[in-house]
Amino acid sequence: MILEERYDPRKVEPKWQKYWADMNLHKTETQMDQKKFYCLEMFPYPSGKIHMGHVRNYAIGDVIARYKKMQGYNVLHPMGWDAFGMPAENAAIKHSVHPLKWTYENISYMRSQLDKLGLSYDWDREVTTCSPEYYKWNQWFFIKMLEKGIAYRKSSYVNWCPSCETVLANEQVIDTKCWRCDSIVIQKELDQWFLRITNYAEELLRACDELTGWPEKVVLMQKNWIGKSYGVEVDFRIEGTDDSIRIFTTRQDTLFGATFLCLSPNHPLSRKLVSDKKELEKITAKYGKVDEKLGLFTGHYCINPTNSERIPIYIANFVLMEYGTGAIMSVPAHDQRDFDFAKNYGLHIKVVIEPEDKLPPHPPLTRGGQAGGESYELKEAYEDEGVLVNSGQFSGLESPEAREKIAHYIEEKGLGKKVVNYKLRDWGISRQRYWGTPIPVVYCAKCGIVPVPEKDLPVILPEDVKFTGKGGSPLLEAESFIRTSCPSCNGDARRETDTMDTFVDSSWYFVAYCLGKGNIDFISAAGSRPSAVSYWMPVDQYIGGVEHAVLHLLYSRFFTRVLRDLRIINCSEPFKNLLTQGMVIKDGAKMSKSKGNVVDPDYLIEKYGSDTSRLFSLFAAPPEKDLEWSDKGVEGAYRFLNRIWNIVFQNLDSMKSTDVTAFNKTGLDDISEAGRNLLRKTHQTIRKVTHDIEREYHFNTAIAALMELVNGISGFEPRNEKDRQIFRFAVENTLLLLFPFTPHITEELWHSIGNMKSISGQEWPACDEDLAKDEEIELVIQINGKLRGKLMIPRGLSDDEIKQRALNDPKAIEIIGKKEIKKVLVVKGRLINIVIGEHVCPK
RNA sequence: GCCGGAGUGGUGGAAUUGGUAGACACAAGGGACUUAAAAUCCCUCGCUCCCAAAGGGCGUGCCGGUUCGAGUCCGGCCUCCGGCACCA
Incomplete structure (x- = not known):
């Protein structure tokens, strides 16, 4: 081979790319007897062109894959396309190009870009999530989850633009307005499909501690997202009725300080207790608005079961129906939100916790003030722990002990029970969109909701639909798609027109790679253990952006467990090691078209x-840090x-x-x-x-x-x-x-x-x-910790020999002079530190 | 507000368990080659005192501590970035 005089990558790079492809060098076989390494980078959304973030991500992955291969591992290094999603649909509306065409053209171009980067992918394992071959299995998993009770249907709220008559994703709601027409977005109630990820909340939380190959930051974010907390549920009897309201609190040590009770506007009892429905509607409309804390007195009272005090019941827009019981006890002296609310509506504030030291900066709290605590003014709530006061038999206890005792008391008296709550909610997967996996169920007037039988999968997403951007999903107009017969009674039935959240697609694609293009088949695999999957899984090294620290990674961990329970996979965690690479920055900001600082x-x-x-x-x-482009x-x-x-x-x-x-x-x-x-x-x-x-x-x-x-x-x-x-x-x-x-x-x-x-x-x-090994080492001479000289010495001298040499160094002699040598420290292979006194040695 | 992370030359960044702060680059300045330029090669390059050298002083956001010795450990601040955010 003849080497050109000048380095010209335009000649060199295509030549070897062709060579590797011709030689099929990146093809991977499942070989059970060989040590394996599964190196995976997060697959891209085919948006049109790759950006520098991709270059960085895939360069990191490629180094790892090639390095491991040279070390003798059987390396799996695949790539694919996260090909369903809204931008394709937006392109259809804007440029009248079919999402399918748009997506596949993008894939084709981006594929050529990745090839130009010289990435060592085994393209025989490529997956494209918008292909029926792939999304068939989204549908199959969904059916399996339906059978196991993991998938279920319930009513929920979506963002709705009244002008465009369409559902909006959170990112399409800009400052409470529609991104396209600026109309105010409202919340609309729809029946939707959910996956019971909360069934796995505890397991997902516990297993966090086993994610030793993940950045601590990400593990912590997952833990916080799952958000486990311990508390009690307590029943408050409503005066003059047989009903009671069940509240949840983690601060049962403040139970005696509850001076009112708040219900979520969406709480079932709210409608019952409030006679003025118009006022209730007003509050409901402001549900979840962070800036305003609004309340409405129901006219009813309930009884604090611990001290029998009669306290008013309010409806409050900030009480979430989705967490706890949808009702809270309000302790204004020890919760800032309740404090603000109480001030606003002129409600009692009763102190039941005092700081142990009773010193400022906390407001002066007079112990044993009059019952109700009106005798002194609080400036803010005291939210920390402390010593209980005004709390009956529990007065004098410290918060942690009081929580235990009060919880026990509540259970003993049958007033409520200890509970554990999670912030994690079930995963709503219904999207009122076209470009996604059709949810494989039909609605039959006679039989109700009927899953599509496995043999009829996949339910193909129809191509001949219209994209107007108005009036909801294009599938609603696709008559030939919607009309079907009931698998159970053969009568007329209607297909589900919602499609799945694209996070479903990316929750198991790493398993698909193990099987390879044209070989994805879990029906024959369920119950047995397909060797390829058990050989390759888990992913040894996963690389991607930190923006997926919670959702994608948590959903993947959830899906992996479901697949494990279906006996398709024999591990619980999908990603053994995780590397979250930093962003690519230019001129101090993330590269973006709007800032005009992109590098192509x-x-x-x-x-x-x-x-x-x-x-x-x-x-x-380094890969985990942001990269300043230059x-x-x-x-x-x-x-x-x-x-x-x-x-x-x-x-x-x-x-x-x-x-x-x-x-x-x-x-x-x-x-x-x-x-x-x-x-x-x-x-x-x-x-x-x-x-x-x-x-x-x-x-x-x-x-x-x-x-x-x-x-x-x-x-x-x-x-x-x-x-x-x-x-x-x-x-x-x-x-x-x-x-x-x-x-x-x-x-x-x-x-x-x-x-x-x-x-x-x-x-x-x-x-x-x-x-x-170095033959000579540089000995650094420090005197009182300061660098005073350097000396080349042979390797392997004893400490005494090193001391001798250092003490004989002319410079050292000069500085030491007649001062007392207090101590000499030798650090092997590095330095010697001579500690001398301030003064001339008296002897 | 809560939870994380980070602050080192003109710049990006090094410094493995406390042991030579600034590796390696970029930029800048000087020189060689060249008619000239590009390219390439060589030298200088934290601040400061000194004409200069030799040598000294200071220096890892700020203040204090531990230690023979601190960018690294501890306590208290400041600033920036990221995540979560009515989760009761």
């Missing part, structure tokens, strides 16, 4: 090639690759004629000092690069180490045969170590020096610790 990957690849683009993305910051930095990366190219080109003849296989450890005595240094540096670099990749994938420092090695090589002039061997050894190892980062140029140079086989099949270099 196509332009970058055309100008510098993908190797340079990859190298810079990996060099400029055009100049890209130039620097390009320059570095050029330097390596030039080194190889300039030494081509000598390298070709040097047999590096004859090079070994024997006969090193006659090597020149420069040769010895380069050899040592090479081994040290092997060690450092390996170490940095292993330690949290710190590619930036690994690349820095390679730059140092290249600096060493370029300053080295071989003078004899041994030198030439070392030179070639150093260059070959540079190429091997650099290969996962910049596969094209290294493959080119690898072949140019006479290697016949692909560099991708080579083993990862091993460091020879003997050869990596």
Whole structure:
């Protein structure tokens, strides 16, 4: 092979991309007897073109995949398309292009972009979520969940634009207004499908502690999202009726301080207790509005079961129906929201907790004030824990103990019970949209809701529909789709027109990759254990943006458990290790079209090639941190690759004629000092690069180490045969170590020096610790902790010898003078610290 | 408000368990080559005192502490970023 004088990535990169494809080098087989590594990057939404965030994400993944492969793992490294979603539908409305066409054209273009990046994907395993072959299994899982009671139907609220007559996603509601027509968005009640993720709340929470390969931050976010809390439910009898209101609280230590009770406007009792329905409607309309705290007195009272006090019942817009019991006791002295509310409506404020120290900054609280606590003025609620007062038999206890005792008392007296609550809600998956997986049920006048039988799956999403952007989902107009017969009674029936949330698609795609294109089949797999899935799962390394820290990752953990319970999979956690890469920033802000600070990957690849683009993305910051884009930095990366190219080109003849296989450890005595240094540096670099990749994938420092090695090589002039061997050894190892980062140029140079086989099949270099050892070390001399000198000493001196040398150092002698030496500390291989007194030694 | 994370040269970032702060780059300045430029190569590059060198002082957001020794550990602040946000 002939090496061009000048490095031209436009020639080099397509050549090797074709070579790898022709050789089928990235095809992966399931081989049960081989150690495996499943490397996965979050698949993209085919929005049109890839952006720099993708480049970074996939460059990181590709380095890991190629590195693991060189280490002898059987690596699964797949890619696919998260292809259902709203932008396709928006494009249809705006540009009259069918979502299917739009999506597949985008996929085709983006696929070519990924190929240009030289990513080592096994495309035989590609998944496209909008293909019937794929979404059939969304439907099948849904049916299975329906059978198991995990999928269910209930009424819920959606964002609704009255003008467009359509449902809006949260991100389409901008400042309470419709994104397209600026109408005020209202809440509309609809029957929708839910998945009972809350069944798994406890398991998902507990297993968080086993996610040791995840960033702590993400684990914490998941825990907070699940939001477990311990408390009690207590019944408050409504005066003059047989009804009672059940409230939930975590602060039962403040129970004696409850001076009123609040119901959610959506609470079933609200309609019963409020006679003025118009007022109730007003409050209901403001339900969930964060800025206003509104209340409505019901005219009814209830009895605080602990102290028999009669307290008013209010309806309050800020009480959530979805959490706890939809009713709360209000303790204005110890909850700021209740405090504000009480001030607003002139309600009693009764202190039942005092701070233990009773010191400012808390407002002065007079112990034993008159009953009701009106005798002093509070400026704000005291929300911390403390000592109970005005709490009957519990007065004098501290909050934690009081909570235990009061909870026990409540259970004993039959007033309520201890409960655990979670913030996690069931997952609503119904979307009133076209471009998604049809939910496979039919509605029959006689039989009600009937699931589509497995044999009739998939329910195909019809193509001939109209996109107007008005009047809800285009499926509502698709008569031939809607009209069907009931699978149970054969009578006329209507299909469900809602489609599934696209998070369903991405909750199991990593399992689909294990089976491969055309082979996804869980029917024959259920109950048995398909070898491919059990071999590959879990994903060993998952890489993606932190924006998916909660939803996608939590849904995937949930789905994996459902699949486990269906005996399709034999692990509970889908992702063993997770790397959340930082954003790509330019001029201090996230790249976005509106800011005009985007860098176009196509332009970058055309100008510098993908190797340079990859190298810079990996060099400029460690993967988990944000990456500040720098055009100049890209130039620097390009320059570095050029330097390596030039080194190889300039030494081509000598390298070709040097047999590096004859090079070994024997006969090193006659090597020149420069040769010895380069050899040592090479081994040290092997060690450092390996170490940095292993330690949290710190590619930036690994690349820095390679730059140092290249600096060493370029300053080295071989003078004899041994030198030439070392030179070639150093260059070959540079190429091997650099290969996962910049596969094209290294493959080119690898072949140019006479290697016949692909560099991708080579083993990862091993460091020879003997050869990596420094012969001399630099001894740092500190006096009283301050750097005062440096000394080269041979490796392996004893502490005493080191002390002698340091104390004999002229500079040390000068500074120490006649002062007393109090202590001498030797830190092996690093430094010596001589501690001396302030004054001249008296002796 | 609550929960996280981060503050290091002109810039991006290094510094493995407390042990030489600023690796490696970028930018800048100077030089070589060239008719010239680009490219390439070489040198300088935290601040400061000193004509300069030698040498000294200061320096990892701020204040204090522990230690022979602190970017790293502890306490208290400040600033920025991210997540959650009426969850009772």
